[in-house]
Amino acid sequence: MMRFAAAVLAVVLSVAGIAGARETRASRVAMPVIKIENGEACVAPAEEMRRDHMTFLLHQRDRTLRQGLREPRFSLKNCVDCHASRETGSVLGQEGFCSSCHAYAAVSMDCFECHTPLRRSGAARARR
Amino acid sequence: MSLDRRQFLAWGTAAAAGAALVPGLRLIELAQARSPQEAASALQRWGLLIDITKCTDCEVCVTACHEENGVSGHGRPETDAQWIRKVSLRDKRTGYAQALPLMCQHCEHPPCVDVCPTGASFRRDDGIVLVDKHTCIGCRYCVMACPYGARSFVHEAVSGQKPDVPRGKGTVESCTLCVHRVDRGEIPACVEACNRDGGNAMAFGDLNDSCAEIRGRLRREHSSQIRADLALNTGVRYQGL
Numbered sequence: 547m548m549r550f551a552a553a554v555l556a557v558v559l560s561v562a563g564i565a566g567a568r569e570t571r572a573s574r575v576a577m578p579v580i581k582i583e584n585g586e587a588c589v590a591p592a593e594e595m596r597r598d599h600m601t602f603l604l605h606q607r608d609r610t611l612r613q614g615l616r617e618p619r620f621s622l623k624n625c626v627d628c629h630a631s632r633e634t635g636s637v638l639g640q641e642g643f644c645s646s647c648h649a650y651a652a653v654s655m656d657c658f659e660c661h662t663p664l665r666r667s668g669a670a671r672a673r674r
Numbered sequence: 675m676s677l678d679r680r681q682f683l684a685w686g687t688a689a690a691a692g693a694a695l696v697p698g699l700r701l702i703e704l705a706q707a708r709s710p711q712e713a714a715s716a717l718q719r720w721g722l723l724i725d726i727t728k729c730t731d732c733e734v735c736v737t738a739c740h741e742e743n744g745v746s747g748h749g750r751p752e753t754d755a756q757w758i759r760k761v762s763l764r765d766k767r768t769g770y771a772q773a774l775p776l777m778c779q780h781c782e783h784p785p786c787v788d789v790c791p792t793g794a795s796f797r798r799d800d801g802i803v804l805v806d807k808h809t810c811i812g813c814r815y816c817v818m819a820c821p822y823g824a825r826s827f828v829h830e831a832v833s834g835q836k837p838d839v840p841r842g843k844g845t846v847e848s849c850t851l852c853v854h855r856v857d858r859g860e861i862p863a864c865v866e867a868c869n870r871d872g873g874n875a876m877a878f879g880d881l882n883d884s885c886a887e888i889r890g891r892l893r894r895e896h897s898s899q900i901r902a903d904l905a906l907n908t909g910v911r912y913q914g915l
Contacts, residue, residue, distance in 0.1 A: 608808075611804065611806055612796065614713055626837075660840035660841055662840070673858065
């Protein structure tokens with residue numbers, strides 16, 4: 547009888563332990579914040595953008611700089627204009643669209659070492 | 675193949691009309707902005723013509739350039755970036771003094787491109803010499819190679835960049851001939867400011883376009899290149915030097 551009770555206690559404790567561990571792990575990891583402030587649809591389906599946005603940006607940057615092709619579709623300026631936070635006007639910061647996901651995935655990005663993370667003013671956006 | 679008289683006449687008329695139209699007539703204004711889907715082409719070569727006799731001692735071009743491109747210093751003139759500067763010349767014997775704005779001369783054969791180990795320094799098809807900061811490693815060979823001292827190294831972290839003009843620590847930069855404005859069909863900020871607030875000393879245009887004002891002036895009037903002995907064929911020309 548005592549042996550049975552000990553076994554039951556052990557099972558209960560281990561289940562509680564697993565659940566507890568899961569809870570603390572979930573609370574420890576900063577989940578990405580995905581808040582999309584502007585626009586109804588992105589330039590490509592969300593799955594494709596999640597997987598390939600870096601490739602799109604890499605090709606676009608060379609076309610823009612080297613050939614002078616300023617196509618709006620995968621332009622970094624347009625990304626920032628739609629995805630910048632309404633409060634901070636930026637894609638970086640605690641809840642920034644770019645930085646929160648990149649922090650979660652532990653992938654560093656260099657774009658904003660040079661490019662501004664801030665959304666353009668309305669007049670500047672109208673100029674293309 | 676046989677041609678009847680009517681067909682022969684029709685083709686002949688069309689050919690004659692075409693030949694009459696070609697010189698001097700432009701069906702679409704060339705100065706208009708390229709469409710964003712159209713690449714910069716070697717048919718154009720952008721350049722500047724600066725008349726030093728009209729250049730006063732103002733700094734309007736320098737201020738406008740640095741404002742347009744978000745170039746701000748840290749109050750350290752030795753290391754702060756400089757895209758355009760006013761240079762004073764003085765004849766020691768006669769005391770005759772001149773001032774001229776000096777920036778990247780957008781050479782046809784740029785020494786900065788020759789020495790760049792990564793291909794970051796390049797010349798765009800329309801003659802604008804640029805730095806690809808994505809591949810620039812900050813070695814500063816181009817700074818050494820440029821005979822005009824036009825290039826600057828960014829020593830300190832930058833913030834508050836303009837959306838059209840990315841700038842960052844550890845890369846080299848120089849005058850871009852306001853490439854973002856030129857691609858929109860506008861003229862560089864220095865030229866616009868000089869024509870508005872300065873002495874109207876600067877002109878911008880396509881050196882390959884036979885109808886452009888700058889081309890006409892270069893054909894009619896005397897102009898010179900700085901360090902013409904280096905045979906770099908600069909895109910920036912000076913008058914009254």
